[in-house]
Amino acid sequence: MTSTNQVKTAYHHGDLRSSLLQAATDLIAEGGVDALSMRKLADRVGVSRTAPYHHFTDKHALLSALAEEGFKSYERAVEEALAGATSEDELLFRFARSxxxxAQAYPETYNLMFGQSVWKAGIPTEHLKTEAYHCFRRYVEHVTDWQQQGLLSEQVEPLHFAQVSWSTLHGLARLLLDGIYIDLKHLDELINLAVKMFRNA
Incomplete structure (x- = not known):
């Protein structure tokens, strides 16, 4: 967790927006979305209570920004995982595991990326929608590539396959975070089963 002094140091170096995002993440981790307010955020960072509004118009814009950064971080993690594959057969497993x-490493961020706090409770910012849809389109591109490589059947429309397979992984992630039905001990076994299902689709 980033300390108040560390955040203040970052602010004095001209990186207030990043400091606000980090502090907001910390506050959500400590008490959930309801524990976050623009006033508490300013106090945590050590700036005036009007300072956060120079970067985020309101709390919802702040949550959208956190979700947007989450999609960027997720995509970097996926690309890094895929780049480390030693064979084509390993690609699907690495994608699913990443x-x-x-989701397990950043549960608060994951919940913002796909939860009701942003998408149902208000209007997602255009920046968030752009990043979220870009992330999914990138997955559709991967699916198309995997079909051309013979890893997946070409009988299924890439978009439809992406929607169903993403939903499968989201369901597994949700159960993992909620602590019901699945646990880390059997995660690789479940991933292998999911990959077999994907390849047999």
């Missing part, structure tokens, strides 16, 4: 590992 998805679930990200």
């Amino acid at each position: 998805y679930l590992e990200f």
Whole structure:
């Protein structure tokens, strides 16, 4: 967790927006979305209570920004995982595992990326929608590539496959975070089963 002094140091170096995002993440981790307010955020960072509004118009814009950064971090994690594959057969497993590992490592961010706090409770910012849809389109591109490589059947429309397979991983992630039905001990076994299902689709 970033300390108040560390955040203040970052602010004095001209990086207030990043400091606000980090402090907001810390506050959500400590008490959930309801524990976050623009006033508490300013106090945590050590700036005036009007300072956060220079970067985020309101709390919802702040939550959207956190979700947006989450999609960027997730995509970097996936690309890094895929780049480390030693064979084509390993690509699907690495993709699925990187998805679930990200959800487990950053549960608060994951919940903002896909939860009701942003998408149902208000209007997502255009920046967030752009990043979220870009992230999914990138996955559709991967699916198309994997079909051309013979890893997946070409009988299924890439978009439809992406929607169903992403939903499968999201369901596994949700159960993992909620602590019901699945646990880390059997995660690789479940991923292998999911990959077999994907390849047999």
